[in-house]
Amino acid sequence: MPRLLDVSDDVRAEIGDEEADRLLAGGNVPGSYDCTSCRTAGDSEQERTSTVLFVGDETAVLAFAHAACLPSQVVRVAEDQLQGAVRSVADAPGTPDQVPGAAPSQAVLGVTSGLVLIAGELHPALVVEPTGPIARPGADSGDDFLPLLIEQGYMPVTSLEEAPRGLEGWSVLLAMGQLHAVLQPGTGGAPSQVAWWQAHQPLLVTEGWRAAANKTQKVLIFAAPAGSIGRQPREDLLRDALDKAAANGRLVAAALPLAGT
Template structure:
């Protein structure tokens, strides 16, 4: 029985025409499935369904989602990060505990990510605040050559923020991936002119977000991503303290921001 599957060109290129055709014919596609985004049941025989391929160095995981939740796409991640995401998505008991989300950076610093709600111009915006644990150098730079974190992000299209009085503009090609109701990645455009995305930041273990954060994200379909160099924000236990730290970083010229579409729910 044929399925109402969306298989993007990028997914087809990864799995091959033969496998893609088998999926579309219903030979290898599930009838019922749990959407990898919203975690509610779906039926590829009755409703439009997206194929989402998570690709690591040696492992590829094909997931299914309501087309209304996620488009068909390829998400490229590091092998160890993919394994951690698979464990968290499947609920395996050997999933890594604690530690928080982080990804290796060129200087072996890691990116800490905090979620929170920001009030800007009278509207609540879901936000992610990114701060490395150490200075970030350009690839190939000499050790101790300074912190290039903000310049590197500005080159990617992030905008310097002097005060948080308006939402930043949308950064083309970037998005924030929610799967199974949890935060999994911040995605950036892939290389080589393809439409696939790669993980700029990938959670080792899926990051829980509050119901209020998810509701705001589903309302605006956009997430604000704010970034500051090491030592600018710190770990703040409350959103009001986080806002104060962000305002101070902005006033000191140590904050950049971008808005990104929400992928998933």
């Protein structure tokens, strides 16, 4: 039986016309499914359903989502992340991950989720801080973490009195109820986004964080050089650290649209 299925051009290009047409005709598509984004039940015979193709180095996994949660798209992720997503293994926020294009010894990030109060409204935020200096690719030393981000469109923050502006082409991927990646535009004419930061294993976020993200449909990204923020056990302490980093000219930020719920 035909399904109410959306198959994007990017997904069709990956899986081929024959398989795409088979899906649209109802083949290999369950009538009911668990949405890969909000993790609640969906019915492809009754409501619009998106095909979401997670592509790793050697593995591709086709998942289904409510069209209201995620558009049909290709999400390119590291092979270990994809395996973690398949197993739905959760880890605590703050897991170190690598920055593409930088040397491994210089490219370990800590990412922490939290709610930040700006102009009387709670905003879901991710705070990104390396464990050491991030040198520009090809350089032997130095810390170019903030200049590299500013070149990508992130803006310096001197105070947290207003939310940062949006950054076109970037997004935050929340799928299977967990945080998977921060995506940036593909390079070299690539049609889909690629991961700028990706969790080695999907990261849990609080219900409050998810509720705020669903309300605003965006996530604030704050980034600071190593040693600027630190591991803060409470959100009020995290906010104090962000205020201090901003006052010292050591903070950049952007507002990214939410992909998923």
